Amino acid sequence: MKMDCSKEICTPLIARISFHKVLEKLEEIAESDVDYRSDYAKALLRHTEPFPELREGITDLALLEKHKLLIKNLLADLFPTALTHNEIKAAAIPFFNITFNHTERFNKILENAGEDFDIEIRNFDDHQFYVFCCCLILNMYYGYNFDFSKPLFYDIPDAEGIMKHYRILYNADFLEIIPTDKAIKITQEDVDILIDNFDNLELWKEKFPQNSWISKGFGIISLFDATVENAISNLKSNLLLPNEFKEVIKDDIESIFKSIYKVPDLKIGFTEVNEDDQVFTMASFKDVKSHILKDCEEMNCNKLFCDSTLKNMMGEKQQLIISDVEAYRTNNPEDTRFADRLLEQNIKSCILAPIIKNDRMLGFIELVSSKPKELNSINAIKLNYILPFLTDTLERYYSELQNEIDAIIQNEYTAIHNSVYWKFREEALAHIKAGNNPDLAYKEIIFKEVYPLYGQIDIKGSSTARNESTEKDLIRQIEKLIVLFRFINEIEKLPLIEQHTYELEKIQDDLKHELKADTEAVVQGYIINEIHVLLKHFDTTNAKIHERISEYFESLDGKVKMVYENRKDFDDALSVINKKMAEVLDKKQAEAQSFFPHYYERFKTDGVEHNLYIGASIAPKLSYNPLYLNNLRLWQLQAMCEMENEYHKLRPTLPYDLDVTSLILVFSTPISIRFRMDEKRFDVDGTYNARYEVVKKRIDKSYIKGTQERITQQGKITIVYSQKQEEAEYRRYIKYLQHKNMLGKTIENFEVEDLQGVTGLRALRVEIIYDETDASGTYSYQDLLKEMTTK
Structure with a gap:
């Protein structure tokens, strides 16, 4: 096999393996006064004399094998026999994948890797190789001192398939660099350009043409086992990548853990923990198993562990380390259920380590082995170096999971109010756990037996x-x-x-x-x-x-691309009105949620409409009482008065003099609401409840029965109802707000014209008293417009 590296890879160096420096040293020793050293040197020189290629340089790799024993004797001082089973060492050409004269330990490592294994430097591409060779020339021939080295590694599997990582160190004392007639003289100006252009490979090739220099001699390569340190570094790097955690677990982490623990059959698992409900849950990582749960989706913690074990794991947040599961089962009969679960999975030793971020337990990372004693309290210490990276990654994953859930809710449903968010989150999470199957339909969300409240402030004209x-x-x-x-x-x-x-x-x-x-x-x-x-x-x-x-x-x-001056003034005025009204309503609504959680939605049209739904199904974990409905009705009436007052302060500054009218619809029969997937909004469910929607859509344009007078008027609130007890209830609210000087003394009561399919509606109408005392609260239209356009 020829070692003409220039034909195989692009390089500025022609590699000639030569022992001339060793031979020159032997010649010095041969002339020395130390008889045994002199005799030894002379003998070696006699044996090498018939082979001038050892001094002039070898380019045929077959000669290395031919002179293997002679080369070993020549390098005996550099490769002591006493250290051959300890040191990982060989002769080599720096940066070339050529090694020879290995120590016994190095040979054993290569044998265990298998006959088909090709040793090569990790992440060392042709570009880096070429530039590193050029830097070697600059340092060794021109006397520069460029620190071009980076940590170089060989990744070599052992006999059990565990990937080991070895750090490479080079010694170039027995190497010299010689220019050929192709070599270009390098000036200081050239060097100044090169140091700023590492990525410009063509520039390096211009200054150091291919095969323009000779590297004569050999180097010494020393390896040390950096498996644990390197595996932790790789783990950290992989966890920082923006890919999904489930993919990192599947492809990388398990093999990295095997390298760290030197356990060939080690497997990784993860189990989520819901501390509030004391439930173990299967994580949504697609290919990550939970050895705690085995085949279950979730399970109460106390069904697996006894109270004392749970206290240590959940309360004290300690690791559970079982070096021998069978012995643990015998010695801890109260945890037989968990031990049996492990043995059913052929797990004989395990480490369960809590993942904790900001005092919140995310779950347990599981290390398991089919052999007893493989995992124990001593090697569990290694987790101290690993858990911080896993914790940060899991915390990031759960943050991204939350974003994904929010995205599904946003895209498949709508921007959901907090009061019903839990229901949508439940469905979105179930969809993610099912693998985000596009053929799996999203379920419709229904809330039964809720009481509706409707109100609107409409911009008249x-x-x-x-x-x-x-x-x-x-x-x-x-x-x-x-x-x-x-x-x-x-x-x-x-x-x-x-x-x-x-x-x-x-x-x-x-x-x-x-x-x-x-x-x-x-x-x-x-x-x-x-x-x-x-x-x-x-x-x-x-x-x-x-x-x-x-x-x-x-x-x-x-x-x-049109004249848009008056329309812009009108559109901006309408936007300012809607924004201010919606802002007031949203702020008031946030306060109202503290009474009892209820669904709230509002719409901006030519004014602001809002729907409220309250009932036990909205907040099933709380105890519902009808007084919460009464409270919300009073709150709504008061909020409408305050919104009218806000508009009254804003009105003088508007470029258009627009009136507003206010309306409340009372409906005391509970209904069901269903989230309409196609419309991305809630609507009443079923024909029985459709009467409410009919009234809601038509009532604001209705007339007083027998007249041509609209039921809504500027400066007044109209309350539409159908039952006598509703009238009595609202008269009490009106009386209270009259006492607070928010409503006028006169209360009108009249019948509403019959609507299509709806008869018997009545209404109360009462004047709003505007607060004229707070002059400081008057708004500037320009300020509001500026605020609107900057958000």
């Missing part, structure tokens, strides 16, 4: 105000275009320009009459698809025309 703002903007834009087209016509004199001027004037006349439902869309489509396309054509015909067209386009809104 918003449609009219919106139409007015739209009309003003369209008229303004048409005026701009007419002026622009008349200017273009003066220069170009084209019939097409005259035609579009005529059409724009016709639109201008039409806009002065009532705005139809489709007028905005028709006019906007005409302007964008015809007028703007035409203007872009004329934009390049004349400098003056270009200037005027540019001025026109700059006056438009950048997003909608």
